[in-house]
Structures are given as C-alpha cells and as structure tokens.
Amino acid sequence: MVYKFHLPSNKSTHKRLKDLSDALVSLSGITGREIVNQEGQILGSLVDLVCHWDSAETYPPLTGIIAKVARRNVWIPISYTESIKPNRIKLNDSKLDLREFKPRNGEVRLTKEVLDHQLIDVDGARVVRASDLYVAYIGKQPRLVGVDVGYKPLIKRLGPSVFRAKVSPDSVIDWATIESFGNQDSNQPKLKLSANRQELRKMRPGELADLLEDLGRQERQELLKVLTPDLAADALEEMEPKELEGLLRESSIESGSKYLASMEPDEAADALRDIDENLRNDLMNIMPKDKSSRIDRVLKYDEETAGGIMNTILLFAKQEDLVGDIIEQLKNSESDLGSLNSIVITDGDGKLLYDLELANLLIADKNTPLKKLMKPPATVTVAPDASIKEVAEILVESRSFSIVVVDSSEKPIGRIYADDLLDVLIPSERFHFPRLLSS
Amino acid sequence: MKPFILNWPKPSFRLFKNKKRLLFPILAIAGPGLIAANAGNDAGGIATYASAGAQFGYRTLFFMLLVTIALVVVQEMCARIGAYSGEGLGSLIREHFTIRQSSFALTLFVIANIGLVVSEFAGIAAALQLFHVSKFISVPIAAIFVWTLVIFGTYKRAEQLFLILSLAFLTYPVAAILAHPDIKLATNQLLTPHLLYSRSFLLIGVALIGTTITPYMQFYLSGAVTDKGIGPKEYPKERISTIFGAIFANVISMFIIIATAAAITKRGPLASAAEAAIGLKPVAGQFAKELFAFGLLGASALAAAVVPLSTAYAVSEAVGSERSVSKSIREAPIFTGLFTIQVIIGALVALIPGNLINTLINTQALNGIITPIILVYILIIANQKSILGEAANGYVFKTIATICVGVIGALSLVFTVVTFASWFGIKL
Numbered sequence: 001m002v003y004k005f006h007l008p009s010n011k012s013t014h015k016r017l018k019d020l021s022d023a024l025v026s027l028s029g030i031t032g033r034e035i036v037n038q039e040g041q042i043l044g045s046l047v048d049l050v051c052h053w054d055s056a057e058t059y060p061p062l063t064g065i066i067a068k069v070a071r072r073n074v075w076i077p078i079s080y081t082e083s084i085k086p087n088r089i090k091l092n093d094s095k096l097d098l099r100e101f102k103p104r105n106g107e108v109r110l111t112k113e114v115l116d117h118q119l120i121d122v123d124g125a126r127v128v129r130a131s132d133l134y135v136a137y138i139g140k141q142p143r144l145v146g147v148d149v150g151y152k153p154l155i156k157r158l159g160p161s162v163f164r165a166k167v168s169p170d171s172v173i174d175w176a177t178i179e180s181f182g183n184q185d186s187n188q189p190k191l192k193l194s195a196n197r198q199e200l201r202k203m204r205p206g207e208l209a210d211l212l213e214d215l216g217r218q219e220r221q222e223l224l225k226v227l228t229p230d231l232a233a234d235a236l237e238e239m240e241p242k243e244l245e246g247l248l249r250e251s252s253i254e255s256g257s258k259y260l261a262s263m264e265p266d267e268a269a270d271a272l273r274d275i276d277e278n279l280r281n282d283l284m285n286i287m288p289k290d291k292s293s294r295i296d297r298v299l300k301y302d303e304e305t306a307g308g309i310m311n312t313i314l315l316f317a318k319q320e321d322l323v324g325d326i327i328e329q330l331k332n333s334e335s336d337l338g339s340l341n342s343i344v345i346t347d348g349d350g351k352l353l354y355d356l357e358l359a360n361l362l363i364a365d366k367n368t369p370l371k372k373l374m375k376p377p378a379t380v381t382v383a384p385d386a387s388i389k390e391v392a393e394i395l396v397e398s399r400s401f402s403i404v405v406v407d408s409s410e411k412p413i414g415r416i417y418a419d420d421l422l423d424v425l426i427p428s429e430r431f432h433f434p435r436l437l438s439s
Numbered sequence: 440m441k442p443f444i445l446n447w448p449k450p451s452f453r454l455f456k457n458k459k460r461l462l463f464p465i466l467a468i469a470g471p472g473l474i475a476a477n478a479g480n481d482a483g484g485i486a487t488y489a490s491a492g493a494q495f496g497y498r499t500l501f502f503m504l505l506v507t508i509a510l511v512v513v514q515e516m517c518a519r520i521g522a523y524s525g526e527g528l529g530s531l532i533r534e535h536f537t538i539r540q541s542s543f544a545l546t547l548f549v550i551a552n553i554g555l556v557v558s559e560f561a562g563i564a565a566a567l568q569l570f571h572v573s574k575f576i577s578v579p580i581a582a583i584f585v586w587t588l589v590i591f592g593t594y595k596r597a598e599q600l601f602l603i604l605s606l607a608f609l610t611y612p613v614a615a616i617l618a619h620p621d622i623k624l625a626t627n628q629l630l631t632p633h634l635l636y637s638r639s640f641l642l643i644g645v646a647l648i649g650t651t652i653t654p655y656m657q658f659y660l661s662g663a664v665t666d667k668g669i670g671p672k673e674y675p676k677e678r679i680s681t682i683f684g685a686i687f688a689n690v691i692s693m694f695i696i697i698a699t700a701a702a703i704t705k706r707g708p709l710a711s712a713a714e715a716a717i718g719l720k721p722v723a724g725q726f727a728k729e730l731f732a733f734g735l736l737g738a739s740a741l742a743a744a745v746v747p748l749s750t751a752y753a754v755s756e757a758v759g760s761e762r763s764v765s766k767s768i769r770e771a772p773i774f775t776g777l778f779t780i781q782v783i784i785g786a787l788v789a790l791i792p793g794n795l796i797n798t799l800i801n802t803q804a805l806n807g808i809i810t811p812i813i814l815v816y817i818l819i820i821a822n823q824k825s826i827l828g829e830a831a832n833g834y835v836f837k838t839i840a841t842i843c844v845g846v847i848g849a850l851s852l853v854f855t856v857v858t859f860a861s862w863f864g865i866k867l
Binding site: 157158216217218245246247249 | 533538665
C-alpha cells in the first residue's frame, strides 16, 4: 500500500497522517543524535539501529543500537533503552557494558544494510530503494514499520541535520508489504530474503519478471531461490530475452539448466540462442535428455520462422484411441495442461491426421474413438521454415488458438500458440538501457 | 485421411536471413569494454584529437600514451567492479557512500553529461555546416529529430545508421599512413616525454583526458558488464576484451592526431570542422569534407540520444523511480522530462554564437575536470574487500591506480586554477 502523503484528500486523513508522523521515528533523522542517560548526560551519538530479520513477525523488532561512545562504536541492547524519540535516545538505568557490535544471525544494521538498498514492494510489484526508514513503538517494543521511497527524504538528508528530526513522510510503504534483503549469516555476506515469502508466491509471473529485471544480481538470485520451480519458470518466460540471457550467465550451470528445463521449450530456446556456445552446451548437457532434446528441436530453426517459435511439447494420440483412455492419460500426465489445448492425432507412421481441440473430449462419449471426432475443416499446418507473417496469416484464417508445425514428412514437430505469435509480432514497448545506477 | 491435411508449402525467399544481426555480431563479440572505449571517439573526441594534431603536431602523442595506460587501468577496474559486485557504479556509490557523497557524484555526472549533450549538438551543427547548413537551422531540427526518435521508440533502428556513418572515422589510420607522416619524429615524440607548460597545452591535455576517460563511459561499462550477466567466471575473458578495447580506441585516437598533424602543416588551434576534415584528404581526396561530415554526424547523433538517456536513467533511479525506467519511455514522466530538458539545454547551448570547435573542446575539458573526482569513487570501491572480495585491488594495482588518479587529478586542478585565474586577468 503506497500512501501518497502529499495528496491529503480531506481533513481527517490529514490529521491521521499527522498523528502517524508524530509517532514515527525517522532513521535518517535520528542517526547522529545524542544518546542520554537518566540524568540527561550525553553518552554518545547514534550510529545505527539494529533489527532482527528472520522472524515470522510482520514488523521486525529492534534488538539494539550501535552508538559512538568515546570514538568507539559500541553495542547497546534494546533492553537498555528507555525511549527512542525522533531526536534523542534515552537509556534506562541499567549498567552499560560497552562491547563491540557483532551481528548475530538474522540481525541487520538498518543504515548500513537497508537504507539506500533495494527492496521489493509486493503490493506495488516493484523494486524500490529505501530513502528513509521509519521506526515506531508497537506496545513496548520499537519496530521497523515503514519505508519511504520518495525523493523528499533524500533532499532532507542532503540538508543540515537539524531539519531531519521532524518526520515528513513522502511516499511511505507499510513494512508489512515489503520484502527485504538482509545479511542473514554474519559469516557469509550473502543476501537472504526476509519473512513473508508467501506474498511473493502470489504475484503474477509478469510482475515477478519485472522484479527480476530490476533487482541487483545477488538480490535476483535470492528471489529466484524462494520461488517454486514452476513459478520461477513462468516468471523467467516473461523476462526480456536479453535479460534472461544475463541471468543465465550469472547463475550456476546447475540452476540455470534447471530453470531452462522447466520453461516452455520455445522460451528456453529463445534465451539460449544468443548465449555463447560453451555455456549453451554446458547448460544443455546436464539437462535431462528429453528436456534438452525438445529445446534442441526449436534451436535448429531460425528464430524468425515457425520452427523457431514453436512449442515442442505435444500431446499425441492415434485415431483408434478412445476418448475415455485419452482423458485417463491426461489425468496422469505431468504436463502443464494450462498451456496445452489440442491433441495431435497421427497415423501409424507418425504422420499428422488431425489436430483435435481438447474441448471436444468433454462433450464426447467415453467410448467414442477419436476418429469419430475428426470432422472437417481439415487441419491447417505450417512448415517449420514458414515466416512469422505467414504463420500469423494462417492462424487468423483458420480461426483457432494454435497451429501445428509439421516437418517435410508431415510429422508434427511442434505447435505455435496465438500468444507465442503475439510475443513476436508486438514489438517490445519496454525501453531497456544498460543499468547505470542500479545493477 | 489425406484430405484433412492442408499443408502450406509456400517457398519464402528472404534476402536477409537475419536482418537485425547484420551489423551487431561484431559488437556482440567486442563486448562492453570495446564499445565503451570507442564511444570516446565521438564528436568531442574527434575535435579534440584533430585539434591536438593541428596545434601541437606529434607532441601530444606521449601524453596520449600516458592516457592510454590510465584508460586501461580505469576501465579494467570498472569492468571488474561490474563483474564481481553484480552492480553498476551508480548503485554501489549510493549503497556505500553517504547520501551527500552520492549526490555529489551524481551532480557531477549530470554536469559532465550535459556538457557531452552540448558537444553532440555542436558536432551535428559542425557536420552540417560543412554542407552549408546554418546551425540555427540544423540544431533545432536535430534536437526535435533525436527527441522524436527516442520518445517514439524508433531510435533502435536509426542507431544502426548512425553507427555505420560513424565508422567513417575508422579510415583515419589509412589517412595517417597515406599522409606520409614524419615517422621518426612521431615515434620520437610518442616515446619521449613531451609536456609543455602553456595554457593551450593544458587545455588540450585536460580535454584529451576528458574525452578519452569520460565519466559517462565508466558508468556505462560497469552497468553493461553487470547487465550481460558477466560474473567472476567470465571475467578473465571480459578483462582481455576491455583492455584490448581501451588500447584499440586509443590507437585510433593517435592516428587521428597523426593524420591531422601530417595534413595540416601550419601549427595553430583548429579553426573549423572544414580544417579538421583536411586530415582525411589522403583517403577521400576531394570528398574528405563529406566523409568527415558524415562521420561527425553519425557519431554525434548516436551519442546525442544515448548520453541524455543515461543521465535521465541515473537521476530517476537515484530518486527511486526505478520501475519507470524499464517501462515504456512514454509512461515515465520523470524520465521523459529529464531526457527532454537535456536535449533542450544541449541544443540551446550549442546555439550560443561562437566557434563550434572551441565549444567541442571546452565540453571535453569540463569532462576532464570531473573525471578525476569520479575516478576517486571508482578507486575507493575497487579497493574495498567488502565489496569485491578477492577481486579488490591488490597492493601493486592500488599503487598504480592511485598514481593514475593522482596525476589526472593534479592536472585537472592546475588547469582549473589557471583557467579561473585567467578569468580574473591573472596569467599564471
């Protein structure tokens, strides 16, 4: 949820936002502020706030602060603080034991590791950069509650520190809808996604593809890791081929080939086309044979021909087969039925006889042989070297969702769906420029 | 069951089997390093190199040798940063420096780039002046043309035309050889230190640095390496390509200097593009002017779109509108606005009455002043083990890189002081 704070629609929201901003402590505002004891004596200044990440909690609790005391960075656990106000931190009367900060598992330094870094705004399905972070007390526990992604906090941070304490949120996002990356294991500087991963899994593949393209390398790999293989494959299919190539290059051979194997063969082939030969061979070699051969069948053809955009996953049947048997087979098949809408019927030599839409099976009697369902008009096919334009013309004329590609001996070798064709025909509107300020 | 099959055995004759790949395989093999380094040979670069040749003969060759070393060192660092961190320079600066330091770098980057945009429009004006088109006609038309190409997404197609036009400058080595340069003198001045203390030599020196080691290119390089997914595994190959690219680009630059130095015998600052075109006479004869004009036009138009785009990208990302950048350009108001403003500023400044060649060289000098400051950021990042791990600069490399940055910085500083002083009538 993005609250546009600069567009208060009426008085009551305005007041509510004001109350809210009074309760918020801005990270950039409090950094460098004094830390006082019960008597009001200044002990040092604030360097950073530390949160605990890897919890199931929506709002990460603060576990302590890093303070500069006598030119040394020391660790003060949150239990030693009495209050955290926008411009000062007051400690309680526990006796301080000044130690150096050593991050424990799941602990993240907000200024050092989160501020100005990339985050995922799940609701908005976008990658954002934190320009400020907000902390508030929920009950007795101070927690990280929101992130500002607007540019106003940036301008404020440029100016003198005296103006920073007052919170004037710009575009604040509730932390509950944020996926963050943070240092999980102190020994291994590797990024890990924090909680609520479920939210990510609910996103549409296209949205995930946008995120993957916008994230930095480590963040991208981390995001891929938490997705289910199927969802990851769907998201990768939606990525721009150039971006996907880059992603394959940066992934390990093992995971790269795993992604490719679970993608539709035409999409996988598209990504592999421009990649250098050694890497392509490596990726293909460790893939299961059936998966790599179906990609190979597409790769053989020029990308601007029917063969180059066809999906090589086909459902086969013989004309003697009974409708009931086919339905049983479909029930037990591992294929993703969502993307298959027809079944090719071949003769004994494997030549195409008819392309039958699956919907026909629904209304047919279980004991009907498929032969009975083969009615005119005849199935229209294309040769693998037909141009995209020809395929489009034929598909429009035949008024069907897909068209079968047959080789010179009339054996079906693939199928082109209307959406594959749309992908090719509609030029990408997206403007891609080598990333300069992010990665 | 035959009648059910209706095949489509339509033969298709296609002249270009793979149209879009006619030109780009070379670039794809070349890699970001080569592209980045060669983009230095844009309008400002040509003007600066040609002017260096015209004014100082072969005397700047030794200086160019030093600049080549610096370019190799810097671009290697940028490519390494991209490969090992997986992030572009801009992102790293934002994440590892304070907001003030980051915005300082960003501001300088923007200023340097606006300088470049000005130089690209000045380049277009200079090119068309050779065809007797007034800059008051050519520049506004070029601005509208470039803007329209980018906003309506047809830029990619025009890019190839510009690229082919700019290849005209690859004839410089041939021109240099055909011009029968004094090889002994040239070799001598290439290998023995030849630095002059004069304001004009300083200006050319800083401009040579600025046009060869452009801040924009360093950002581009690290971003492009990251974008291609080049990681530690592929880096050894990328490193060779980057180093080769830097050297190749500067060899071309030196040939431009030699060709101009040999063709123009009367030593003095370059007065016009027509004079610079003389350098190509040995190759193109009476068509030297046309060849030069086409090259200049192509190179300028190419960068006139890319440079403001990169600035717009950098700024809109810095304020956190990352997503808008990967969307269609028309859907991104901030991005489009920034792009438009730069095109307008660039065109307007290029229209200020004065010598276009001077405008070109001055914008490169502006880049030259900014370069060492950006290099400090690059050096700090490349030195850090926490960012690059094992690939961080080692002791020896750190020393060499620091010396490079230090020398460039000192030169820029002297130039700035001398220039400032001259504004107040003080001659240092």
